[in-house]
Amino acid sequence: MSQSNIIDVTLQNFQQVLLEGSKEKLVIIDFWADWCEPCKQLMPVLEKLAGEYSDQVILAKINCDDQQELAMQFGIRSLPTVAFFKNGEPVDSFGGVKTEGEIREILSKHLPSPSDNLIQQAQVAMGEGDANKAYTLAKQAYDLDNTDMAAVKLLAEAAVDAGRLDQAKELVAAIPMVEQDSDYQRIKGKLELAEDAADSPELRALQDQAEQNPDDLSLKLQLALKFHEANRDEEALQLVFTVLTKDVNFEGAKKYALDIINSLPDGDPLAATYRRKLYSMMY
Numbered sequence: 001m002s003q004s005n006i007i008d009v010t011l012q013n014f015q016q017v018l019l020e021g022s023k024e025k026l027v028i029i030d031f032w033a034d035w036c037e038p039c040k041q042l043m044p045v046l047e048k049l050a051g052e053y054s055d056q057v058i059l060a061k062i063n064c065d066d067q068q069e070l071a072m073q074f075g076i077r078s079l080p081t082v083a084f085f086k087n088g089e090p091v092d093s094f095g096g097v098k099t100e101g102e103i104r105e106i107l108s109k110h111l112p113s114p115s116d117n118l119i120q121q122a123q124v125a126m127g128e129g130d131a132n133k134a135y136t137l138a139k140q141a142y143d144l145d146n147t148d149m150a151a152v153k154l155l156a157e158a159a160v161d162a163g164r165l166d167q168a169k170e171l172v173a174a175i176p177m178v179e180q181d182s183d184y185q186r187i188k189g190k191l192e193l194a195e196d197a198a199d200s201p202e203l204r205a206l207q208d209q210a211e212q213n214p215d216d217l218s219l220k221l222q223l224a225l226k227f228h229e230a231n232r233d234e235e236a237l238q239l240v241f242t243v244l245t246k247d248v249n250f251e252g253a254k255k256y257a258l259d260i261i262n263s264l265p266d267g268d269p270l271a272a273t274y275r276r277k278l279y280s281m282m283y
Helices: 014-024 037-052 068-073 100-110 114-127 131-144 149-161 165-173 182-197 201-212 217-229 233-246 253-263 269-282
Strands: 006-008 026-032 057-063 081-086 089-095
Touching: 014 026, 014 057, 014 081, 026 037, 037 057, 037 100, 081 100, 089 100, 114 131, 114 149, 131 149, 149 165, 149 182, 165 182, 201 217, 217 233, 217 253, 233 253, 233 269, 253 269
Parallel strands: 006 057, 026 057
Antiparallel strands: 026 081, 081 089
């Protein structure tokens, strides 16, 4: 099996593979020998997992008959023995044969989860002020594991920044008491400020006017645009679609609907819902 992350370890390369390699990836060391039947059972399982996690692990195979000095250095008493190295240090080990599921469980303790990676990228995007990109990445992390509180808080904050205040409100409300730390307080404060900003006197006056003139479609569109400017996109879309339901060809309504939908971050469920509605009206 000539996979680049599966390496036969000798005295010559063990420093490079174990000490250097384990700074970048998790190194799984498989101590085996030709005469050992259980070793032959275990090796294909380890090789399969090494193939699957090729970006995250190195499988280092030590043939204890050929490399007796290494086996002695590690104090190996029975075969097979499997050790896990991270940053030049042993972090886990087991002896004998384990099932694929049991080995996966050990790996999951030492490998970053897919959502960790997305959370990191979302934090970078947020730091760069790209609210829509941060929202998209945080939403992907949340969809992978909606019990991960780091993903929930990050999505809530990204939703505030991207103007998805209703969604942010729902997420914040779902954060349990034990998770209500300083991050939670900061996000809650940010949400309250955004809600205040989204409710200007000018907007309220326009709302009153629209309520008093329910048949004035262009007033409805004006109000929808004001909602959109205040990041209240759900209300904006509801209004535009009220206009489209009454008159599908009303001046500019379709374009307004598309502009608002296209301004939403990728992965926002609101975009998918209203895009479907618009297509079903048009075709």
